[in-house]
Amino acid sequence: MLVQQNVKKNVKGSVRQANHGKIIKAAVTVFANKGYQGATVQEVAEQAGLPKANVLYYFKSKQGIYEAVLSDILSLWNSSFDHATPEDEPAEALSRYIREKLEISRTNPEASKIFAMEMIKGAEQLSDEIKAGMVSWFDARIAIIRQWIKQGKMADVDPTMLMFQIWATTQHYADFSAQITILKDGKALNKRGFQEVGDYLCQSILSSCGLTPEK
């Protein structure tokens, strides 16, 4: 009896988890293509293959779905750079970061787009907790770059501007994919194209930091 109940719970639990996942995935697509206001719970539900009321049963409100999506997105953005140390070689750490960021742009453009729109609109729906997390992550990275500079491992560039430069250039290929497609005769960038962009950006950014990009 107990076992059976556990089994049921587990089954139910899995259903819950599965539905939860389906909804988040659907919501990412819808929010990325329509924006927060343009998205409708109905559309998320259809995309997820669930009744609308069921979606709102898992997440209390549209806002709730959106917050879950934002959280989910951040978890995608872990990179090796999170664990960089002053002892690392900046050339390697930075090129790896650039390539990882590009890879995320390639494989998760929708997440990047949602985050970009949130920022553009003033980040008013971003929780203070998330904001605080961003700040502490950022400050720590800046500190490490400063140490690299102090140690003479790289040129004396403004670490903040360097970070923004990396973000801007790598995310551009996710966020502005529509524009890129328009300007490149309707052809979207493929995996190899991203590889070449990575080469270009590493070359450009590292050389301006007085570093030699390693392929």
Add this chain to the structure above:
Amino acid sequence: MLVQQNVKKNVKGSVRQANHGKIIKAAVTVFANKGYQGATVQEVAEQAGLPKANVLYYFKSKQGIYEAVLSDILSLWNSSFDHATPEDEPAEALSRYIREKLEISRTNPEASKIFAMEMIKGAEQLSDEIKAGMVSWFDARIAIIRQWIKQGKMADVDPTMLMFQIWATTQHYADFSAQITILKDGKALNKRGFQEVGDYLCQSILSSCGLTPEK
């Protein structure tokens, strides 16, 4: 008598022009902060200090306002780079372009944001006419850069990637101002800050093109 009539006519004309301008200006602000769907005609009207029905008298629909805003934005984006020639010095032409783009980001961040959101959402509301204009402008610039390279005036970099790099890095300071403010302790970038960013970007981008930035 005639004069007075002309004056009257002018007054009428200016009222129309003034209201038209007020509405566009208000709409830019609202669209930038709320997105297309999040914006309401009511809010645009309030921002413009006009009754809602009056706004819809000047522009037939919300979509109409938005299209007028997009048009208006494009006219802001003229730059000296529009008239660059193969005879120009790339160092000067490119640094001026970078600084002009940055200046636009500083003075018209809202326009940049609207355009960015339009692209992120897939550019579905952008007219084919505007798209065609973008393509021809872009192709012509690429051709000039290629000539510079051919003439040995600059290093052999991919012109397309170079352009995207310039756009991404300069527009970032408009589009992601909220993020920048969050990460910089609530302080937005002032004019001097933009100046420094310009120095940094010119230094970084030009050097990776084998050019010496001129201050």
Add this chain to the structure above:
Amino acid sequence: MLVQQNVKKNVKGSVRQANHGKIIKAAVTVFANKGYQGATVQEVAEQAGLPKANVLYYFKSKQGIYEAVLSDILSLWNSSFDHATPEDEPAEALSRYIREKLEISRTNPEASKIFAMEMIKGAEQLSDEIKAGMVSWFDARIAIIRQWIKQGKMADVDPTMLMFQIWATTQHYADFSAQITILKDGKALNKRGFQEVGDYLCQSILSSCGLTPEK
């Protein structure tokens, strides 16, 4: 001087009269095809080739236009039957009336349609004056028919039902022209078709009144 002024006035007067006529004609078309609520002053104005404000300058309101249209319609509906007398031969008077009504349906279907819709919706916009005129006209006709019957000139049918029968059958060809067209393979009735309908109706109605239709 006076002459000139008169001329001017006349000219102006003609303009007024001409515009007045243009508006009524346009309004008849629009009201017939859209109904009162479905019609817009804008559409009437366009159909008349005048600015909307000009239309409302001639007629104070949409309601005013409509009332003018109703009045105008009634003036179209004069027929020889208005002047029928007990001395007339019913066979001739009735067949002429039937044919005249049919001819109006053929040449002025729009007027018939407007009147029909007004009646269907309950005649709430019909002025008491017009209603009173209708009643007195009707009562007088009924009285004449009764006299014909009394004189043994025709069978003892209910005059009211006879009148309704004539109206219903003749107006049907104007009001339900769309249905007729649908049922007759998309072909509307032409002049000859109306002629045949006239023959049929005269034959049918007169014979049931004990009269011999004269061709």
Add this chain to the structure above:
Amino acid sequence: MLVQQNVKKNVKGSVRQANHGKIIKAAVTVFANKGYQGATVQEVAEQAGLPKANVLYYFKSKQGIYEAVLSDILSLWNSSFDHATPEDEPAEALSRYIREKLEISRTNPEASKIFAMEMIKGAEQLSDEIKAGMVSWFDARIAIIRQWIKQGKMADVDPTMLMFQIWATTQHYADFSAQITILKDGKALNKRGFQEVGDYLCQSILSSCGLTPEK
């Protein structure tokens, strides 16, 4: 348990069916008195005793309500004449049809009015499906009348004109009830009045077909 569930389901089903019916009934009244454009969803909702949004939950749009109403009306118009055969006696079949049509006019004048207005305005909102149904019904009836004529069962009248005559005269008492009331001193026709009209029309129409009306 099963039974109860069925009951519940039935209850749910009946709620839906009941609301559906309430809305259609309310809509018939409103459309008949105001026309399509004059009718408002709000008014239909009030008439049905439901919130406006609930009405639009059952029917997607005003147009949807209207289409449902038109469909509903057609289902009312079944008559014994639908099943007439060449073997039937025309005198009986036609008089029964006339009386049935009159009875519909008496009991469902609103349906008749809606249909009449739709036709007057050009039948643009009538679905092709419905139109096709009308045509095939009509053609079949015409064919039967032609057979009666061929068999010498009735005079050689034009079947199309005969049908239009029946429709026009019977529907007139529904559609033009306001006019009839005006002309008859404010008194609407009662059941007995309709009976007399039926006698009159049967007498008139059948005799002109060379038939003897049977009471």
Add this chain to the structure above:
DNA sequence: CATGAATGAGACTTCATTCAT
């Protein structure tokens, strides 16, 4: 006289959310 400009009122429709089972 004539008319471009302006606007209050109100219509249709969408949608997030709540209810009831």
Add this chain to the structure above:
DNA sequence: TATGAATGAAGTCTCATTCAT
């Protein structure tokens, strides 16, 4: 737990009418 049903709130747009010249 899951979901069809229900609805208040709000948004876009239309339109008759008035204003101002």
